Amino acid sequence: MRVLLTGGSGFLGAHCVDCLLRGGHSVVFTVRSKEKGERILGNYPTVSSNGLSYVIVEDIAKEDAFDTAVKSNPPFEAVLHTASPYHFRITDPKTDLLDPAIFGTIGILKSIKKNAPTVKRVAITSSFAAMVTVKAHPKIYDESMWNNVTWDEALHTDVYTAWRSSKTFAEKAAWEFFEKEKPNFQISTINPPLVFGPVVHYFNGMDNINTSNERIRDMIQGKMKEKLAPTGIFIWVDVRDVALAHVRAIEISEAAGQRFLCTAGFYSNAEIANVIKKNFPDLKEKLPASYESDLDINHKPFDVDNSRSKEVLRLKYKPIEESITDTVKSLLGIAMS
Ligand code: NDP
Numbered sequence: 001m002r003v004l005l006t007g008g009s010g011f012l013g014a015h016c017v018d019c020l021l022r023g024g025h026s027v028v029f030t031v032r033s034k035e036k037g038e039r040i041l042g043n044y045p046t047v048s049s050n051g052l053s054y055v056i057v058e059d060i061a062k063e064d065a066f067d068t069a070v071k072s073n074p075p076f077e078a079v080l081h082t083a084s085p086y087h088f089r090i091t092d093p094k095t096d097l098l099d100p101a102i103f104g105t106i107g108i109l110k111s112i113k114k115n116a117p118t119v120k121r122v123a124i125t126s127s128f129a130a131m132v133t134v135k136a137h138p139k140i141y142d143e144s145m146w147n148n149v150t151w152d153e154a155l156h157t158d159v160y161t162a163w164r165s166s167k168t169f170a171e172k173a174a175w176e177f178f179e180k181e182k183p184n185f186q187i188s189t190i191n192p193p194l195v196f197g198p199v200v201h202y203f204n205g206m207d208n209i210n211t212s213n214e215r216i217r218d219m220i221q222g223k224m225k226e227k228l229a230p231t232g233i234f235i236w237v238d239v240r241d242v243a244l245a246h247v248r249a250i251e252i253s254e255a256a257g258q259r260f261l262c263t264a265g266f267y268s269n270a271e272i273a274n275v276i277k278k279n280f281p282d283l284k285e286k287l288p289a290s291y292e293s294d295l296d297i298n299h300k301p302f303d304v305d306n307s308r309s310k311e312v313l314r315l316k317y318k319p320i321e322e323s324i325t326d327t328v329k330s331l332l333g334i335a336m337s
Pocket of ligand 1: 006007008009010011012013031032057058059060061082083084085086087100125126127128167191192193194195196210211212
């Protein structure tokens with residue numbers, strides 16, 4: 001298939017490029033600048049411009065931002081929409097998080113409907129954030145769950161609530177668009193929790209590492225030497241599994257019209273530290289000598305049902321040891337370069 005991927009410079013976007021190319025698809029990715037586009041292309045010296053190219057979309061929040069990007073010759077058959085802000089360095093929750101997430105999602109769907117009639121399948125990166133009810137967890141999370149945050153809470157609580165709201169409202173907007181507009185294409189959403197994994201993307205140094213790998217960077221830099229930070233959200237998934245979920249979501253017909261809770265299960269910061277100590281003995285001194293896990297596996301705060309992702313998308317989730325080891329290796333490679 002010929003596929004448009006938004007957010008090619010992102011942590012997840014880079015793995016989607018890899019996964020699409022491995023699956024034999026031809027890819028056009030969006031980036032905000034020529035410099036980013038050229039740097040990413042530089043990672044694939046043997047792929048021709050028919051197989052991989054980029055188009056610039058400076059700001060996904062702008063009206064009609066994708067109108068030109070969705071046009072291609074040969075035309076696109078599928079779209080992966082991963083671009084959305086995931087960081088907490090904001091000054092205004094609306095303009096920095098909510099608008100790009102929501103307008104970006106509605107914008108790409110509108111542009112496809114208007115200018116790309118050959119597109120049949122669209123996979124959108126949503127999040128577990130669009131499912132979680134932080135004030136009172138259900139016994140078990142599955143794809144029927146929605147975050148019930150209000151617009152007022154989104155704007156006036158804290159930056160974390162604002163980010164979770166941005167993913168919630170963006171996903172809701174996508175399904176509403178689908179219901180109301182009855183477009184010529186089917187949509188699927190991928191809802192991962194915290195994503196770990198090797199950094200293969202456009203990288204601007206350890207200080208600017210993607211948000212979800214920050215705790216691993218902090219551990220190997222000794223920032224948690226005195227005490228491990230609280231784990232926070234206890235479920236995770238490897239970025240390569242999330243990328244594969246997106247690609248399978250456009251390839252497998254039964255995936256159309258479905259949400260997918262993509263998680264490998266539970267972890268804690270103590271478990272990450274254990275993996276680092278075991279596999280990178282030189283880094284032992286960067287971590288506390290002893291600590292206790294803040295996850296009691298017999299009294300988990302909730303449970304998760306990832307069966308749909310395993311049955312429909314045929315995902316087999318990577319274990320935490322492999323994911324953390326590969327992440328640290330990638331970060332050490334970067335730190336040394
Ligand atoms: P990154 O920050 O690495 O990637 C975000 C991507 O979106 C980048 O390519 C970024 O471009 C692009 N982007 C953000 N805002 C804009 C904008 N206004 N205009 C144009 N492009 C924009 O994060 P991830 O790779 O982790 O996130 C990818 C997706 O996965 C997002 O939708 C995120 O919400 C979702 N997600 C991630 C999770 C995680 O733990 N990592 C968990 C759940 C969901 P640029 O690099 O130029 O800023």
